[in-house]
Each structure stands twice: as structure tokens, then as C-alpha cells.
Amino acid sequence: MSVEASTERVTGSNAAADDQLTIYERSQPGRRAFVAPATDVPERPLDELLSPELRRAEGPRLPEVAEPEIVRHYNRLSKRNFDLDTGFYPLGSCTMKHNPKLHERLAALPGHARLHPLQHPARAQGALELMWRLQDALAEISGLPHVSLQPSAGSHGELAGVLLTRAYHEDHGESRTKVLTPDTAHGTNPATVTMAGYEVVKVGTDANGNVDIEDLRAKATDDVACLMLTNPSTLGLFEPQIDEIARIVHGVGATLYYDGANLNAIMGICRPGDMGFDIVHFNLHKSFTQPHGGGGPGAGPIAVSERIEPYLPRPQVVRRDPAGAGANGGSGADRAPVYDLDFDRPRSIGRLRGFQGNYGVFVRSYAYIRSLGAAGLRDVSETAVLNANYLLARLRELGVLKLLPAAYDRVCMHEFVLSGGPMKRELQIRTLDLAKRLLDHGVHPPTVYFPLLVDEALLVEPTETETKETLDRFAEIVAAVLAEAREDPAVARGAPYTTPVRRLDEAGAARRPVIRQAL
Amino acid sequence: MTRYTSATDADRAEMLAAIGVSSIEELFADVPVSLRLRDGLSLDEGLSEQEVHAELRALAERNVSCDDEISFLGAGMYDHYVPALVDSIISRSEFLTPYTPYQPEVSQGGLQAMFEYQTAICELTGLPVSNASVYEGPSAVAAAGYIAKHTNGRRRFVVSRGVHPHAREALATLARAWEMEVVEAPLEDGLTALPELDDTVSAVVVAQPNFLGAVEDLAALAGAAHDAGALCIAACDPLPLALLRTPGECGVDIAVGEGQTLGNRLDYGGPSFGFFATTEALIRRIPGRIAGETVDVDGRRGFVLTLQTREQHIRREKATSNICTAQALNALAGVIYLSWLGRRGIVELAELLVRRTDYARRTLTALDGVDAIHEQPVVREFAVALDAPVDAVIARCLAAGINPGYPLAGEGYENGLLIALTEQRTREHIDRLAEVLGEAVAAERDADRSHAGVSG
Numbered sequence: 002m003s004v005e006a007s008t009e010r011v012t013g014s015n016a017a018a019d020d021q022l023t024i025y026e027r028s029q030p031g032r033r034a035f036v037a038p039a040t041d042v043p044e045r046p047l048d049e050l051l052s053p054e055l056r057r058a059e060g061p062r063l064p065e066v067a068e069p070e071i072v073r074h075y076n077r078l079s080k081r082n083f084d085l086d087t088g089f090y091p092l093g094s095c096t097m098k099h100n101p102k103l104h105e106r107l108a109a110l111p112g113h114a115r116l117h118p119l120q121h122p123a124r125a126q127g128a129l130e131l132m133w134r135l136q137d138a139l140a141e142i143s144g145l146p147h148v149s150l151q152p153s154a155g156s157h158g159e160l161a162g163v164l165l166t167r168a169y170h171e172d173h174g175e176s177r178t179k180v181l182t183p184d185t186a187h188g189t190n191p192a193t194v195t196m197a198g199y200e201v202v203k204v205g206t207d208a209n210g211n212v213d214i215e216d217l218r219a220k221a222t223d224d225v226a227c228l229m230l231t232n233p234s235t236l237g238l239f240e241p242q243i244d245e246i247a248r249i250v251h252g253v254g255a256t257l258y259y260d261g262a263n264l265n266a267i268m269g270i271c272r273p274g275d276m277g278f279d280i281v282h283f284n285l286h287k288s289f290t291q292p293h294g295g296g297g298p299g300a301g302p303i304a305v306s307e308r309i310e311p312y313l314p315r316p317q318v319v320r321r322d323p324a325g326a327g328a329n330g331g332s333g334a335d336r337a338p339v340y341d342l343d344f345d346r347p348r349s350i351g352r353l354r355g356f357q358g359n360y361g362v363f364v365r366s367y368a369y370i371r372s373l374g375a376a377g378l379r380d381v382s383e384t385a386v387l388n389a390n391y392l393l394a395r396l397r398e399l400g401v402l403k404l405l406p407a408a409y410d411r412v413c414m415h416e417f418v419l420s421g422g423p424m425k426r427e428l429q430i431r432t433l434d435l436a437k438r439l440l441d442h443g444v445h446p447p448t449v450y451f452p453l454l455v456d457e458a459l460l461v462e463p464t465e466t467e468t469k470e471t472l473d474r475f476a477e478i479v480a481a482v483l484a485e486a487r488e489d490p491a492v493a494r495g496a497p498y499t500t501p502v503r504r505l506d507e508a509g510a511a512r513r514p515v516i517r518q519a520l
Numbered sequence: 521m522t523r524y525t526s527a528t529d530a531d532r533a534e535m536l537a538a539i540g541v542s543s544i545e546e547l548f549a550d551v552p553v554s555l556r557l558r559d560g561l562s563l564d565e566g567l568s569e570q571e572v573h574a575e576l577r578a579l580a581e582r583n584v585s586c587d588d589e590i591s592f593l594g595a596g597m598y599d600h601y602v603p604a605l606v607d608s609i610i611s612r613s614e615f616l617t618p619y620t621p622y623q624p625e626v627s628q629g630g631l632q633a634m635f636e637y638q639t640a641i642c643e644l645t646g647l648p649v650s651n652a653s654v655y656e657g658p659s660a661v662a663a664a665g666y667i668a669k670h671t672n673g674r675r676r677f678v679v680s681r682g683v684h685p686h687a688r689e690a691l692a693t694l695a696r697a698w699e700m701e702v703v704e705a706p707l708e709d710g711l712t713a714l715p716e717l718d719d720t721v722s723a724v725v726v727a728q729p730n731f732l733g734a735v736e737d738l739a740a741l742a743g744a745a746h747d748a749g750a751l752c753i754a755a756c757d758p759l760p761l762a763l764l765r766t767p768g769e770c771g772v773d774i775a776v777g778e779g780q781t782l783g784n785r786l787d788y789g790g791p792s793f794g795f796f797a798t799t800e801a802l803i804r805r806i807p808g809r810i811a812g813e814t815v816d817v818d819g820r821r822g823f824v825l826t827l828q829t830r831e832q833h834i835r836r837e838k839a840t841s842n843i844c845t846a847q848a849l850n851a852l853a854g855v856i857y858l859s860w861l862g863r864r865g866i867v868e869l870a871e872l873l874v875r876r877t878d879y880a881r882r883t884l885t886a887l888d889g890v891d892a893i894h895e896q897p898v899v900r901e902f903a904v905a906l907d908a909p910v911d912a913v914i915a916r917c918l919a920a921g922i923n924p925g926y927p928l929a930g931e932g933y934e935n936g937l938l939i940a941l942t943e944q945r946t947r948e949h950i951d952r953l954a955e956v957l958g959e960a961v962a963a964e965r966d967a968d969r970s971h972a973g974v975s976g
Contacts, residue, residue, distance in 0.1 A: 021821045024636050024859050034605075035865035037872055041947040042879035047871060050878050051897050055735055057765050060867045061643035064859050071859050072605055078633055079614035083626035086613030095619050099524050103569050105611060108787075111587040112580025118789030119593050119926050120584060124918075127582030128788050141561055153655035153790070156832070156844045164697055192832035192842035196666065198697040201837040239550035270548055271555040294849030295630035296620030296809060297653070298791030315689075351693035355596055355658035355686040355778065356789025368576055374566030377522040383544045384525045390547055391535040398538070412547055440626055448622075451833070468526040469535060495817075500625040502822040507624075510814035510826040514803070516649065517639040 020081070020501070024074050025518045028064040034071055062520045081501040082295065083445055089471050091392075093416045093448035093460025094187065094235060096265045096287035101372070104290065104365035113364050118356035122341050128360060129340030132318045135367045136302075142378070143259075143281045144274025145304035149313045150358045155262060156189045157353060158282030158301025159229070161314060163197035164350045165280055165305065166227045166256045168312040172348060175254070177226035183212055185235045185452045187262060199226060206454060210236045210409035212246055221253045231260040232276065233267070233414035235452045235460070237389065247277025256280060256309070264288045265464070266386055266415035269379030279306045285359075289366035300362035315349040316342040316357070384465035385415040388472060392463050393417050395476035404428065404483055408455040415464070421457030428486040430493045432457040435482055437504065438496035442478045522566065584923075586786065590949050591923040594901050594940020595731070596657065596684050597780045597789065600759075601944055603860050606783045606853050615852060620809070620845045624824045625816075630848060631823035634811035637855035644758050644858075645775040646766025647797040652809040653851035654843060657755065657778025658687035660794030661725060662694045663841060664753040664774040667798075667805045668723035669698055670840070671751060676701045676720045678750075680712040680741075682730025685931065687755055691725065710734040710894025710903075712741060717748035723773075724748075727755040728764065731931065732903040732938065733877075734896035735764060742771035758782055758795065760899040762870040767797070774798045783857025784850050793847035793854060804830055807841030869943060873900045877941045880950045884939070887954060889961040893928075893936055900942070903928060906935040908964035913937075916960035922953055924960075 047056075066074070083090075090097035108114060116128055136148035152158040163180065170177050180194040184203045191201045202220050205213040212230070221228070228250045233239045240246060250257045259278040265288045273281045285291045286299035293299070305313065321339045342357070373381065390413055396402055404427060408418040421432035436446035436459075448460040463472055486493045497503060521527060527535070532544070541547060548556070567575070586599045593599075610616065614629060621627030621634075634652040641650035654660045665677055677695060679688050681704055692702045700722065705714050710732050714724065724745035729735050742752035751773040759781050761767075767775035780792035798806055804827065812826030832839040861869060881902045885892045889907035906913055910927045914937075917924040928936030941950075 023632065023639075024855075025639065028863075033862050033865055034860045035603075035862055035869070037865065037868040038943055038946070040872055040875060042875050042950075044875065045878065047874070050874050051735065051763060051899070055737075055765060055897060056763055057646070057761075057769065060762055060863060061640070063640060063643060063861065063863045063866055065862050065864070066859060068605060068860070071856065072609065074859075075609045075633070075856060076612070078629035079609070079612045081626075081628035081632070082614040082618050082630050083623070084614045085617035085619075090619070092619055092622075097619060100617055101524060103573060105616075107573065107576045107580075109607075110577060110580040111585050112577075112583040113585075114785045114787055115585040115587050115599070116583045116788040117586060117591060117593045117599065117786050117923075118597055119595055120788075120923075124584040125788065127579035130582070131576070131579050138563055141563055153659065154844065156842045157655060157659070160842060164693065167697055188832035188834070188836045188839070189842050189844050191837035192835070192839040195837045195839070196694075196697075196842050198699065239548075241550045241552065243555070244552060267551070269557060269561045271551050271557060275555050275557075292616045292849075293619045294847075295615055295618045295627070295633075295852070296845040296848035297793075298847050298850055299845070300791070314693075351696075352686055352689040353659060353662075353693060354656055354690055354790075355684070359790035360788035361785070361791050364576065368572050370563065371567055371572045371575060372569070373522055373524075375561040375563040377566040378563070379560060380522050380525060383547075384527050386547050387527065387532065387535055387539075387544060390539045390541075394535075394538045394540070412541075412549060414550075436623070437625070440623065445626070446623060465525045465527075469531045497625050501628045502625055502816040502820050503818055505624050505816045505822045505824050506814045507824050507826070510812040510824050511828070514810075514826055515813040516635070516810055516826065517642045518636070520639070520643070 020077060023518055024064045024066065025520060027066055027070055027074060030065055032065045032067050034066065034068040088443050088445065089467060089475055090445040091447050091461050091463045092445060093462040094262055096462060096464060098290060098464040099466035100290050100292040104368050107368050108361045108364045126340055129318055131367055132363055133320050133340050135363050136318060138370045139283055139302055140304055142268055143304040144272030145281055145306055147310040147313060148302055148304045149317060150302045150363060151314045151353055152301040152303060153354055153359055154299045155282060155284045155301045156193065158303050159189055159193040160197060161303050161353055162258050162280040162282055163193055163227060165309050165312045167197060168350045169309055170226055177224050179225045181220055181225055181228040183230065184454055186229065187235060187260065190229045190260060210238045211240055211242060214242060214245060217246065217249055221249050223253050225253055225255045227256045227258050229258040229260055231263050233263045236409060236418050237413040237416040238409060238411060239414055243276045262287065263415065266382055268382045269375060270382050279309055285362050285366040290369045291362045291365050298359055298362060300359040311348040312350050314353050315346050315351060316344045317346060319343045381465050388463045388465060388467055389413050389415050389417055392461065392472045392476060395473060396479065399476055399480040401480050401483060416460060416462035418452065418455050419459040419461065420455050421459060425457055429490045430486045432459055434493040434496065438482045438493040439478065440497040441499045444475055444478060589921050589923050590952065592925045592939045592945065592953060593923055595926040595938050596686065596778060597786055598940055598942050599786060599944055600781050600942045602783055602785060605860060606856050609856055610849055610853050615849060621825060628823060631811045633852050633855060635813060635823050637851045638811060640855050640858045641795045641797050644761045645797040646768025647775055648800055649803045649806060650797040651806050652811055652846040654794040654796050654808050655847060656790055656792050656794045658684060658690040660776035660796055661687040661755050662690040663807050664776050665691050665694065665723060666841065667774060667802060668751045669700065670805060672722050674720050674722035676703055677723055677725055678703050678705055678714065678717060678721050679725040680705045680727060680730065681707045682712050682732065682736065683725055683727045683755055684731055707732065710896040712736055714744050717744060717750060719749055721748050721750040723751040723753050725753045729757060729760060729899055732893060733898040733901035734894055735899060738765065738767060738770035738772060746771060759870055762866040773802065779850065779854050782854035784853050791847060791850055793850035805840050808843045809846045872943055873941055877902060880939065880941055883950060883954045884957060887958040889965055890957065893933060901938060901940040903936055903938050905933060906937060906961055908935065908961045908968065910935040910937055912964050913960045916963060917956050920956045922956045924953060924957055
């Protein structure tokens with residue numbers, strides 16, 4: 002769409018102003034959506050039940066709006082979002098794959114959705130069996146035998162993993178102080194290390210985009226507790242020397258931690274456990290299709306090796322085979338296994354959160370694994386890698402890589418990194434400008450300015466659920482934006498034009514934070 | 521090809537040719553041969569959509585949900601009614617399927633909803649700063665502890681036994697890594713009895729109402745914390761805050777809590793959201809996302825993620841937390857629900873809870889063998905002690921289709937029972953509970969006596 006067309010839209014509307022009202026600004030005294038059930042118990046004066054000293058003088062100033070306006074307000078808001086069900090979303094490291102509709106229906110079944118988390122395990126056998134089966138599948142996929150589903154998100158899984166490392170070393174009479182992270186790591190890795198009470202030591206990247214083995218050797222000292230690694234890395238590259246990395250790390254008695262952000266590249270191809278990793282976290286909202294929800298919820302289960310198992314969070318979902326289940330067992334029903342929560346874990350790091358984890362996410366991820374099976378999961382990773390390499394090839398064919406070269410000229414895995422450095426020098430537009438101009442073409446931009454070590458980085462992850470036609474079209478759009486910028490870089494620098502709002506004053510927002518409505 | 525992927529054999533051939541390789545295998549050349557799975561994963565083969573539906577429905581049917589019994593279970597999550605408009609709105613693709621709003625120009629819907637949510641949380645808590653939500657309730661208490669550690673560097677937390685046991689444990693898990701000590705403050709007659717506080721105390725952690733359902737004197741607890749130079753962290757149940765003096769008014773520094781009761785399903789414990797509110801003084805230490813209002817280049821109102829220099833993707837090891845995103849969809853359900861309740865409705869709902877809870881407490885404690893554990897004011901939940909083995913009494917109630925509540929043996933009340941109300945538990949349900957519980961206690965006392973008679 003042209004600049005002129007978008008300007009027309011900008012200037013044309015009082016409707017836009019109405020679109021920008023908050024729910025509080027739609028409030029009128031006396032309106033309501035909620036009608037309370039009749040008070041069917043004696044109406045004792047409130048003062049007798051709760052003395053005035055315990056009560057607030059004025060209730061919270063929530064909006065006063067009837068149902069039609071609430072629905073219209075949030076439906077209108079929804080239309081100011083870009084979403085995966087509508088368009089291509091190649092956001093690197095986030096694995097924006099299709100979210101099957103079946104999963105929402107399953108999670109909403111009353112037996113799942115209205116199950117109280119403190120229901121006695123004997124009355125929650127379906128839920129516990131589902132969790133046990135999911136644990137079992139994740140153990141197989143990761144190649145590590147023991148799984149805890151408890152962590153709430155990837156970052157929470159990382160925290161669990163580093164705390165497990167601490168517990169393991171302390172139990173062996175060791176006190177270590179450092180954790181190694183590559184300079185390509187996600188920001189959550191170093192933040193987690195600090196939160197778990199360790200010091201971060203960065204390991205460099207070599208000229209091919211791999212972990213700098215000599216740097217690792219130098220920094221892997223006996224006060225190092227752990228190396229946190231993503232494989233494939235955040236550069237979208239598989240570490241071919243993973244065996245040597247594991248040897249070095251284990252050689253100094255440290256644990257090897259697998260950040261599962263990029264698991265989508267290797268399911269059914271190879272397994273972190275076989276690579277020597279001791280602890281893995283999964284992002285069920287990435288590889289296993291929990292919808293991202295505009296920024297949560299997710300879930301971050303962890304899988305660990307035998308030596309780490311005693312320290313897993315409490316409680317653990319376990320399967321107990323009933324006594325007498327051997328040759329002389331009773332009837333079929335008596336021999337059925339029983340699923341339970343095991344709290345008796347004296348060396349556990351303890352709880353990380355309430356209850357048993359994000360069960361609604363487990364329902365969706367388990368359904369996904371059952372839908373695909375072993376062959377389907379392998380197809381997912383093969384197609385994710387095929388799509389990424391094909392998109393890279395298409396971009397090369399269209400000449401895009403002359404201005405946006407691949408940061409490392411290798412076969413990539415499920416995602417790849419381009420550098421906008423040459424584009425910036427030759428066309429005078431930055432990666433940010435390119436990203437904003439892509440919005441006008443109805444695609445979500447890739448991740449930008451990450452990984453940090455690549456100049457003007459773009460991290461592109463198409464995922465397996467996109468068609469060849471979608472990839473072709475994206476490549477053509479990028480080429481068109483670059484051609485347009487060669488003619489007139491101001492267009493990209495002023496983009497976007499067609500979105501509900503245009504570039505926003507983020508610096509001003511941070512300088513004078515307005516983070517709630519003045520009421 | 522699976523039903524979620526589209527690459528046909530023809531597509532593959534064309535794509536491989538464009539890449540310049542002859543097989544998919546070549547794309548995995550960097551994976552050492554010794555690591556490649558030769559026989560594939562040992563998982564069952566995939567199923568059709570209807571088969572998966574049948575399997576997961578069968579699992580669901582093996583759970584006893586709040587659809588299947590009259591449940592008075594609470595203790596951290598509550599069976600409130602979720603209005604239909606919440607389901608309708610949060611299942612829209614535009615809210616369900618985007619990622620976190622890194623491109624604000626195409627994320628105004630989500631960002632504005634966060635801003636509206638933050639406003640609602642500030643109204644409930646009486647504090648001026650709210651983030652866009654965190655994982656859930658108990659881990660929010662631990663996250664608040666992390667702020668306290670960084671704010672004053674002291675080495676102890678004083679945590680009330682009135683704080684949910686899962687929250688106490690989540691804080692203790694992290695406190696060990698921080699080499700900090702957790703000291704528990706007992707409940708006396710249902711209320712927190714703080715020990716002497718000195719300058720080693722980083723934060724005092726309390727709950728409102730507390731785990732036994734009692735309404736605490738939050739102002740006195742916060743005052744005691746401040747007198748010792750410590751922060752006061754309060755884990756709050758958000759619905760009763762419609763009636764109670766706000767944490768902000770009481771001087772609490774950080775108010776957190778479980779947001780499930782605000783328009784979210786039970787879901788066997790998650791996903792839900794945690795809310796996290798604090799003072800202006802601590803705004804730059806708060807974890808997670810915050811949405812802020814601003815303008816675009818044409819002067820139009822818009823919203824962005826703001827104060828991001830606290831966060832892991834910018835500050836890395838110096839970040840105030842490792843948390844990456846929020847629980848955006850659950851928090852959206854929260855703000856829709858609060859808009860549905862509205863300014864008067866939330867007060868009416870909270871008053872109904874208070875009255876039904878009072879009625880239930882008076883009715884049940886009038887029974888033989890059922891005594892209040894404390895006489896403090898309660899708003900939605902209360903604790904009783906049974907003069908009979910609690911597990912056996914619960915079993916008898918379950919057989920009659922009533923789940924009477926959560927046993928408190930783990931909290932040191934041997935035959936204690938925690939009973940929760942919501943607007944979905946009517947007087948008729950309460951009367952039925954009284955009937956069933958009374959009979960169950962009487963039967964177990966009789967059984968106990970006859971057993972004692974035999975063995976004595």
C-alpha cells in the first residue's frame with residue numbers, strides 16, 4: 002500500500018478516536034453487565050461481619066458498562082492485533098507454528114477445565130495419567146529419563162534447571178560459583194543465572210558461528226557449575242562439536258543444560274540426552290503448539306538424567322503398579338496402575354509454584370503428540386528445517402542476501418540469521434525500518450536485533466506449518482521492500498503506514514511512564 | 521506430511537532443488553552420525569483428530585470435576601462462575617495466537633488490554649504500579665522476595681503461616697539459592713503473630729485473607745515491617761479486595777496474588793495468572809512486562825511495552841528478573857471479567873461471598889463435633905476442626921456427592937477442614953453440606969467409640 006493511501010486513512014476518521022477509547026472511558030454510572038445471584042442467606046448487616054476498620058471506604062473504580070459494549074470494545078481491540086491465524090509470523094526463536102483448533106476444544110472439556118487442583122489424586126486419575134504420559138513422551142523426545150512438568154514457562158524451566166545444578170553440587174559437597182553462557186544466548190539465560198545466585202561467564206563464538214572451543218576450555222574451570230546451551234544455537238546452527246563440548250563441561254564436573262527454545266529443529270532426528278545434556282527444558286508453547294496468547298501462557302517442563310532426578314521439584318507425578326500385580330494379581334481392574342502425586346522427595350529443590358503446573362497447556366501438548374506420533378514429529382522437524390533452508394535459498398535467488406547476508410554461510414536448521422549491516426550502509430535503512438515496512442505488507446517481521454553479536458540482526462523462523470507459496474511470497478516482499486528503499490529510503494524509514502497506529506514514541510513512554518488510566 | 525504441514529512430495533523436490541541438495545538428510549549434515557536416531561522415536565503412531573478427541577475425552581471423564589460434585593474445595597483456587605463473554609473474547613484468534621507485543625504498531629489490542637488490566641489491578645490493590653501479570657500466585661510471592669533481597673540486601677524473610685503453603689515453599693526454594701533464611705511466624709487464634717523483627721529482616725510476607733480464611737490487620741503487619749526497615753509483601757485474594765482496606769492503604773510495599781478467581785478456569789491448577797503491584801519507589805525493580813501509554817508519529821494515542829531496561833532481553837544478567845513474557849491471555853480474561861463485574865457488581869459479589877461464608881460457618885459450627893478453628897472475620901473461606909478423623913469424614917461426604925473441603929493436617933490441624941464458598945455454592949448446597957457433614961462426623965464418632973469399646 003502506498004504512503005498516500007495510508008495518509009488518507011490517518012486523516013479520515015473520527016472513528017479512529019473512538020477506537021482508541023479505553024474500557025474506562027466507555028463507562029457511565031449505573032450501567033452494568035453482572036447481575037448477582039439472589040442473596041439466599043440472612044442479610045446480616047455487613048458491619049457485623051466485617052467491621053468498618055477492616056473495610057475500604059470506596060470500592061475499586063472498575064468500569065460500568067453493559068455486556069454489548071464490553072463485547073464490542075474487546076472485539077474492536079482484537080482487530081488491532083496481528084495474529085498467527087491470519088498471517089505469516091516468522092518470528093525467530095519463538096516457533097510461531099499453527100495452533101490446532103482441536104486443542105482448544107479438548108482443554109475446555111469440563112473434566113479438564115473444571116477439575117480443582119486439590120482434588121484427591123484418586124479422583125483425578127485422568128489428569129494424572131495424561132501428565133504421566135506426557136512426561137513419558139517428553140522423556141523419549143529428549144532422551145532423558147525423568148521429567149517434571151511443574152515450571153510455568155521457559156524462563157521458569159531454566160531457573161529450575163540451574164537450581165537443580167546447585168542442589169546436585171551441594172549434595173556432593175561442592176560449592177561452585179559460575180555458570181557459562183554463550184554470547185549468543187537468550188537474555189533469559191544470564192538473567193536466570195543471576196537469579197539462581199551464580200555469576201555469569203560468557204563464552205565466545207568462533208568464525209563459523211559455533212561455540213569457541215578454546216574459549217570454553219579456558220573458562221571451564223572447577224568453580225563452574227554449568228554450561229547453558231541452545232542446540233541448534235540462536236544462530237540457527239547445529240553445534241557439530243557437541244561431543245567435545247560435553248566432554249569439556251563434564252570433565253570439570255559441571256552440568257550441561259539444554260535450552261529447548263530450538264527443539265523444533267531436531268525432534269525425532271537426535272536427542273539432547275544422547276548429546277550429553279543433563280538437564281533440558283521444553284517450551285510447550287513453541288515446539289508443542291500451546292497458543293502464545295499475546296505473551297503467555299506457556300509451560301516449561303524439564304527432563305533430567307538419573308543423577309539429577311533426586312532433586313526434581315515436588316510433587317512428582319508417578320505411576321504406581323498396585324501390589325500383587327505380578328503373576329498372581331487379582332482381576333484386571335485391580336491390576337490397573339494408579340497415578341499419584343509423590344511428595345516424599347527429601348532431596349528435592351522444593352516447589353517452584355502452586356499446584357501441579359499449567360495443566361491446560363499439558364492437555365494441548367499431549368493431544369499434539371498423540372496426533373503426530375513418532376513419524377509426525379520427525380516430519381515437523383524435517384519440514385521446519387526444509388522451510389528455513391528453502392526460504393534462505395529463495396532470498397539468495399532474489400538477490401536479497403547481497404544486502405542482507407546470512408550471518409554464517411552454512412546450511413541452517415529451523416531458522417537463520419541475516420545481517421542488515423550492508424543494507425544500512427548501501428540503502429540507508431536499518432533493520433528496524435525493514436521490519437516496520439514489512440508490516441505494511443501484512444506479514445509479521447522476524448525477530449530483530451537478536452542475537453546481539455550480529456550487526457543489525459534479523460532472525461527468521463518460518464516453521465513447518467507454512468506453505469511453499471507463503472515462503473515465496475515473503476521472499477518477494479523482502480525483495481520489493483529493498484528495491485523500494487533503493488528508490489526512496491524515506492518510505493521504509495517512515496513505515497508503517499497502514500497499521501492501526503504508526504511508529505510510537507517509546508522513549509517518551511519510558512521517560513514519563515503512564516501505566517494506568519487516570520480515573 | 522502431517523495434517524498440520526503442507527509440503528507435498530512435489531514441493532519437497534522443488535524446494536530441495538532450490539536449496540541445491542538432493543535429500544532432507546543432507547540438511548542435517550552438521551548432526552554427527554553417531555547422534556542420529558536410527559530407529560526413530562519410540563512413540564505411538566499418530567491418530568486422526570476424532571481419535572485424539574475420543575482419547576482425551578475419556579481421560580477427562582476419569583476426573584471428578586466441579587461439574588460432577590458439589591465442591592467446597594478452595595485453598596488457593598476457587599470454582600467461580602466464568603461468564604460466557606470471557607470465553608467468547610479470549611478464544612478469538614487475534615488474542616489467542618499472537619506472540620508478545622514486540623511490534624506495537626500491530627499489537628495495540630493486546631497492549632491496550634494490558635494497560636486496562638494494570639489499571640484494574642491498581643484499583644483493586646490501591647497501589648500505583650502494576651505489571652502485565654506473572655506466572656501465577658505462589659511464584660509471584662517468590663518474585664516479590666527477589667525484589668526485597670535487591671532492595672535492602674538483608675538475609676531473612678519472616679513469612680506468616682497464613683501464607684499459602686505453596687507460596688511459602690516457592691519462596692523457600694529460591695531463598696536457599698540466595699542464601700537467605702526463611703523464618704515462619706505462627707498463627708495465633710487465626711491471625712499472624714509476628715516475632716520480634718530486627719534489621720536482618722528483608723521482608724515480612726503475609727496473606728490477606730490468610731490460609732485459614734481470616735482477615736488480617738494488614739496495616740499493623742505492614743507497620744511492624746516498616747518499623748524494622750523491612751518491606752511488607754502481601755499475597756492477596758483479589759475478589760475480597762473489593763471490600764477490604766487495600767494493601768496500598770495499609771502500607772504494603774508489594775501486593776501479589778493468584779488471579780485465577782478473575783475469570784479463569786480451574787484447569788487443575790493452571791494456566792492462570794499472578795498479579796503484581798507495588799509502589800512508585802519500586803517501579804524500576806518490578807519483574808516482567810509493563811504496558812505504557814504514548815503517542816505515534818501522527819499524534820494518535822497508542823500503547824507500548826515500557827520500562828524495558830529492567831528486563832532480561834535488554835539487561836541480561838543485570839535484569840530485575842528472568843521472566844520473559846506474562847500470562848497475557850489469562851490476564852485478558854481477568855480484565856474482561858472485572859469489566860463484566862463492574863464497579864458495583866464486584867462489591868455485590870464480594871458481599872454475597874461474605875454473607876454465604878458467614879451463613880456456612882454458623883450453620884456448620886452449630887453441628888455436634890464441628891468447631892471453628894478461629895473466630896476471626898472471614899470473607900470466602902473458613903477453617904473448622906472436626907471431632908472425628910477428617911479423611912474418613914471426607915470419604916463419607918464424597919460418597920454423598922459433596923466435596924466438603926481441603927484437609928488441614930499438613931498445616932498442623934490434625935482434623936482441620938478448610939471450606940470455601942463461591943457464588944456457585946447456594947444456601948441449598950450449604951444446607952446439604954451441613955446435613956452430610958453432620959451425619960459423617962456423627963457416624964465416625966460412633967465408629968470410633970465402638971472401635972474403642974472393642975479394643976478397650
